Amino acid sequence: MSTEKTGPTQPIVLRCPDADAASRKVADLITEAITAKPAIVLGLATGATPIQTYEHLVAGFRNGRVDFRHATSFNLDEYIGLEAKHPQSYRYYMQQHLFDHVNFSPMRTYVPDGCADDPVAHASAYDQEIGRVGGIDLQLLGIGRNGHIGFNEPGSPAASRTRVVDLAEVTIKNNARYFDSPDQVPKKAITMGIGTIFEAKQIVMLATGASKAKVIRQSLLDPPTESVPASLLQLHSSVTFVLDEAAASELPDEIC
Numbered sequence: 001m002s003t004e005k006t007g008p009t010q011p012i013v014l015r016c017p018d019a020d021a022a023s024r025k026v027a028d029l030i031t032e033a034i035t036a037k038p039a040i041v042l043g044l045a046t047g048a049t050p051i052q053t054y055e056h057l058v059a060g061f062r063n064g065r066v067d068f069r070h071a072t073s074f075n076l077d078e079y080i081g082l083e084a085k086h087p088q089s090y091r092y093y094m095q096q097h098l099f100d101h102v103n104f105s106p107m108r109t110y111v112p113d114g115c116a117d118d119p120v121a122h123a124s125a126y127d128q129e130i131g132r133v134g135g136i137d138l139q140l141l142g143i144g145r146n147g148h149i150g151f152n153e154p155g156s157p158a159a160s161r162t163r164v165v166d167l168a169e170v171t172i173k174n175n176a177r178y179f180d181s182p183d184q185v186p187k188k189a190i191t192m193g194i195g196t197i198f199e200a201k202q203i204v205m206l207a208t209g210a211s212k213a214k215v216i217r218q219s220l221l222d223p224p225t226e227s228v229p230a231s232l233l234q235l236h237s238s239v240t241f242v243l244d245e246a247a248a249s250e251l252p253d254e255i256c
């Protein structure tokens with residue numbers, strides 16, 4: 001794996017041989033951050049991409065390398081209308097892939113409540129809760145094929161806060177694979193805003209697979225634009241892109 005700083009862009013790019021190596025690298029970065037600050041505040045992501053990272057973190061917990069006892073976590077997003085026990089809710093995903101297997105205090109794992117009576121008020125309270133604990137130390141991100149981060153779809157304002165959003169057609173179509181039929185995919189979600197994400201002290205973007213190559217190139221090489229939300233990450237002072245070969249395949253060699 002090469003670990004050089006990029007040329008024209010601010011983010012550090014780590015290019016790993018395959019998805020497992022990239023996932024392991026991200027788990028190592030998270031483990032190092034928790035070791036340095038046991039009462040860390042983590043921002044966590046869902047989707048297919050981080051599953052292996054969570055597997056490595058669970059393995060690290062089991063062999064005593066990482067301890068979540070004092071940590072707090074805030075997830076990026078949740079579908080509106082899905083209860084915590086719905087198998088496609090992001091709360092369910094987090095319990096299944098991480099929380100049920102490690103020693104986070106259940107009181108300190110925050111995921112937006114997709115069934116809140118007043119989702120607008122809930123979103124704003126979520127943002128305030130992040131502030132109350134001192135902000136996110138390390139935010140893990142995945143990326144949508146259209147460049148979304150969290151559920152901040154193209155066109156989301158750079159200063160946006162945690163809020164209720166409409167999902168893009170392409171996101172609904174893409175996520176339909178997890179539901180019995182496309183019409184079961186919720187059309188709305190609560191997501192941390194881009195401004196909320198930007199307040200994290202450190203951001204780690206994990207992207208794997210050839211389907212992410214184009215948007216990774218746009219995010220790192222094109223001028224930052226709200227049309228490709230992940231490209232705005234160029235403007236953050238501490239971002240690391242951890243990529244496998246396939247996701248990095250449209251980047252010039254000098255970048256990684």
Ligand SMILES: O=P(O)(O)OC[C@H]1O[C@](O)(CO)[C@@H](O)[C@@H]1O
Nearest residue numbers: 046047048049142143144150171
């Ligand atoms: O890792 P995947 O499944 O490609 O998803 C990428 C992004 O899409 C989402 O799953 C939302 O559609 C995000 O949570 C994630 O960052």
